[in-house]
Amino acid sequence: xxxxxxxxxxxxxxxxxxxxxxxxxxxxxxxxxxxxxxxxxxxxxxxxxxxxxxxxxxxxxxxxxxxxxxxxxxxxxxxxxxxxxxxxxxxxxxxxxxxxxxxxxxxxxxxxxxxxxxxxxxxxxxxxxxxxxxxxxxxxxxxxxxxxxxxxxxxxxxxxxxxxxxxxxxxxxxxxxxxxxxxxxxxxxxxxxxxxxxxxxxxxxxxxxxxxxxxxxxxxxxxxxxxxxxxxxxxxxxxxxxxxxxxxxxxxxxxxxxxxxxxxxxxxxxxxxxxxxxxxxxxxxxxxxxxxxxxxxxxxxxxxxxxxxxxxxxxxxxxxxxxxxxxxxxxxxxxxxxxxxxxxxxxxxxxxxxxxxxxxxxxxxxxx
Numbered sequence: 001x002x003x004x005x006x007x008x009x010x011x012x013x014x015x016x017x018x019x020x021x022x023x024x025x026x027x028x029x030x031x032x033x034x035x036x037x038x039x040x041x042x043x044x045x046x047x048x049x050x051x052x053x054x055x056x057x058x059x060x061x062x063x064x065x066x067x068x069x070x071x072x073x074x075x076x077x078x079x080x081x082x083x084x085x086x087x088x089x090x091x092x093x094x095x096x097x098x099x100x101x102x103x104x105x106x107x108x109x110x111x112x113x114x115x116x117x118x119x120x121x122x123x124x125x126x127x128x129x130x131x132x133x134x135x136x137x138x139x140x141x142x143x144x145x146x147x148x149x150x151x152x153x154x155x156x157x158x159x160x161x162x163x164x165x166x167x168x169x170x171x172x173x174x175x176x177x178x179x180x181x182x183x184x185x186x187x188x189x190x191x192x193x194x195x196x197x198x199x200x201x202x203x204x205x206x207x208x209x210x211x212x213x214x215x216x217x218x219x220x221x222x223x224x225x226x227x228x229x230x231x232x233x234x235x236x237x238x239x240x241x242x243x244x245x246x247x248x249x250x251x252x253x254x255x256x257x258x259x260x261x262x263x264x265x266x267x268x269x270x271x272x273x274x275x276x277x278x279x280x281x282x283x284x285x286x287x288x289x290x291x292x293x294x295x296x297x298x299x300x301x302x303x304x305x306x307x308x309x310x311x312x313x314x315x316x317x318x319x320x321x322x323x324x325x326x327x328x329x330x331x332x333x334x335x336x337x338x339x340x341x342x343x344x345x346x347x348x349x350x351x352x353x354x355x356x357x358x359x360x361x362x363x364x365x366x367x368x
Contacts, residue, residue: 023360036334043340075103079134084103137154139214155211176246215335217336220342227290228308234260236310238306259275278317280310289334295342307344
């Protein structure tokens with residue numbers, strides 16, 4: 001089969017209505033290459049901005065700032081390295097644990113537990129290829145609705161050379177991982193992970209076939225996985241499916257890029273592959289940044305709407321079940337964030353974090 005058909009909706013340039021529907025209100029600026037904004041879900045109202053250099057800044061509810069965590073001595077910064085993701089344990093208020101994903105000084109991807117403020121315990125180190133340009137390290141950490149820690153990891157491939165690592169189940173590269181971190185030290189593999197106990201595979205793997213899954217999230221109401229995978233030459237994609245459907249799912253890379261056989265023009269089989277529900281071509285951008293479905297209360301008109309963007313073009317997409325709109329932001333959209341109340345934020349890699357809210361409707365002048 002020469003072309004893959006997505007399950008629900010292919011988003012292309014011609015489907016977008018030109019509508020600027022999101023206003024970006026500056027929350028804070030002056031950061032050094034921020035990559036993420038997260039909440040501790042502890043009722044404090046504070047937000048935490050992770051910088052690529054390994055420093056995490058706490059912004060209190062009153063707007064005051066302080067350095068919360070400093071991993072600058074263990075991360076390799078920056079380019080495709082540095083601190084990639086931070087997530088707080090769901091019971092952080094009582095156990096004071098958070099988890100970080102970063103590229104260490106050896107150029108490998110590490111996932112570690114931090115007992116606040118600075119007690120670092122490396123749980124897992126993923127060897128990255130050393131014989132090519134460092135690239136595609138991933139990734140995001142998120143706690144799933146089942147309480148386990150999920151981690152997205154890139155395939156480690158240099159842009160100029162496509163590899164098959166994402167399809168190799170003996171490697172953690174190009175995968176979505178699922179581990180149990182509720183232990184005094186280390187981690188365990190949940191018994192129902194799809195490859196647990198199978199020889200020749202890594203039991204931590206939940207899904208495979210990913211190229212560079214930089215950002216993903218879980219819908220806090222439905223529990224669905226919303227995963228954006230950065231493309232190679234032509235297509236960027238978002239995969240949306242239940243957590244159960246993601247078990248042992250193969251997202252297709254490098255057999256397919258988005259819903260298109262790879263290399264372009266080649267035949268491929270779709271058997272067993274999960275197809276994207278959203279995609280856009282490189283006419284619209286070059287590096288997708290996955291976001292969140294809105295589940296806050298301040299803007300009920302946004303309920304159930306998914307927001308995602310592009311790092312290169314600064315374009316922001318607002319996708320509902322039936323339609324999608326597109327707007328220009330002029331930002332380097334490196335991440336989105338969600339606070340305790342489900343309100344959304346946008347991170348500009350140039351150094352700022354913005355609150356997202358509906359833009360005021362523009363009234364048309366009355367005809368004269």
